[in-house]
Amino acid sequence: EIVMTQSPATLSVSPGERATLSCRASQSVNNNLAWYQKKPGQAPRLLIYGASTRATGIPARFSGSGSGTEFTLTISSLQSEDFAVYYCQQYNYWLTFGGGTKVEIK
Amino acid sequence: QLQLQESGPGLVKPSETLSLTCTVSGDSIISSYYYWGWIRQPPGKGLEWIGSIYYSGTTYYSPSLESRVTISAVTSRNQLSLKVTSVTAADTAVYYCARIRGGGHVDYWGQGTLVTVSS
Numbered sequence: 731e732i733v734m735t736q737s738p739a740t741l742s743v744s745p746g747e748r749a750t751l752s753c754r755a756s757q758s759v760n761n762n763l764a765w766y767q768k769k770p771g772q773a774p775r776l777l778i779y780g781a782s783t784r785a786t787g788i789p790a791r792f793s794g795s796g797s798g799t800e801f802t803l804t805i806s807s808l809q810s811e812d813f814a815v816y817y818c819q820q821y822n823y824w825l826t827f828g829g830g831t832k833v834e835i836k
Numbered sequence: 837q838l839q840l841q842e843s844g845p846g847l848v849k850p851s852e853t854l855s856l857t858c859t860v861s862g863d864s865i866i867s868s869y870y871y872w873g874w875i876r877q878p879p880g881k882g883l884e885w886i887g888s889i890y891y892s893g894t895t896y897y898s899p900s901l902e903s904r905v906t907i908s909a910v911t912s913r914n915q916l917s918l919k920v921t922s923v924t925a926a927d928t929a930v931y932y933c934a935r936i937r938g939g940g941h942v943d944y945w946g947q948g949t950l951v952t953v954s955s
Contacts, residue, residue: 731899764941766883773932773945774883785943817883821940824898825873825885 732756732820734828742836749805751831753818758798762822765794765803768815768830777816778803808833838862840933840946848927848953854920858933858946859913866891866911871936874907874918876929877948884929888936889916923953 733756743749753763761781766774776785778794781801791806805812813835818828844856856874865872873888887897887907897905906919920927933946 762940766942768883773947774942775945776941776943779937779939779941779943819883819941824896825875825888825936825940827883827885829882 732759732823732826734818734820734826736816736818736828736831738831739829740832740834742834743808744836745810746807747836749808749812749833751803751805751816751833753796753801753803753828755799755801755820759820759822761797762820763794763796763801764819764821765792766817766819767812768817774817805833838935838944840935840944842931842933842946842949844949844951846950846952848923848951849955850924850953851922854918854923854927854951854953856918856931856933856949856951858916858918860915860933860935863935865909865914865916869938871896871938871940872909872916873934873936873942874916875932875934875942875945877932878926878929886918886920886931925953927951928953 735754737752763781765778768774782794793804795802815830815832817830839861841859848854871888874886889895889907904921930948932948934942935944
């Protein structure tokens with residue numbers, strides 16, 4: 731099983747600031763990586779797939795980068811609606827998710 | 837507009853079988869472009885893929901759950917089903933039905949249904 735490790739577990743950021751979230755795979759997943767946003771009581775929302783392709787309707791302030799084992803999700807200027815938990819997911823071999831990064835208001 | 841709606845008992849006794857149905861509207865589950873699957877999230881924990889089914893009927897299961905899980909499709913009703921046998925408290929979770937693009941990312945999710953395993 732490919733293990734996905736996200737860091738940090740919690741990120742405290744002020745509105746308008748930049749947030750950088752990391753995701754590491756226990757072995758290469760090529761660019762078969764997605765990012766999701768999850769808010770309490772809601773279903774996850776696809777943000778990024780293919781490591782760097784924004785899903786339909788996702789604002790340009792969300793960007794993804796990386797390949798192989800190291801990936802990054804960057805939110806360039808945090809808006810109030812962006813405070814949530816973010817998950818990475820690999821789909822190179824079956825599907826596994828990271829433990830999540832909670833982005834909270836500083 | 838694609839919609840996925842999970843349904844089933846919210847409470848299941850330990851050692852019994854958890855059964856859920858997902859009704860899909862706005863797309864056909866026999867489309868060759870997608871897989872359909874189930875993902876769960878235990879309270880306070882992360883997301884866990886349970887398994888997927890392709891329009892051909894081929895199924896794929898998480899190795900950690902494979903011995904207890906069955907996913908099937910009722911194409912005439914455009915529904916998916918999930919069965920998990922011999923449940924324990926560790927199976928308590930919100931269960932999501934999902935549409936999975938060919939690559940493996942989930943582009944549509946149901947709203948989820950909470951299943952609690954308790955006597």
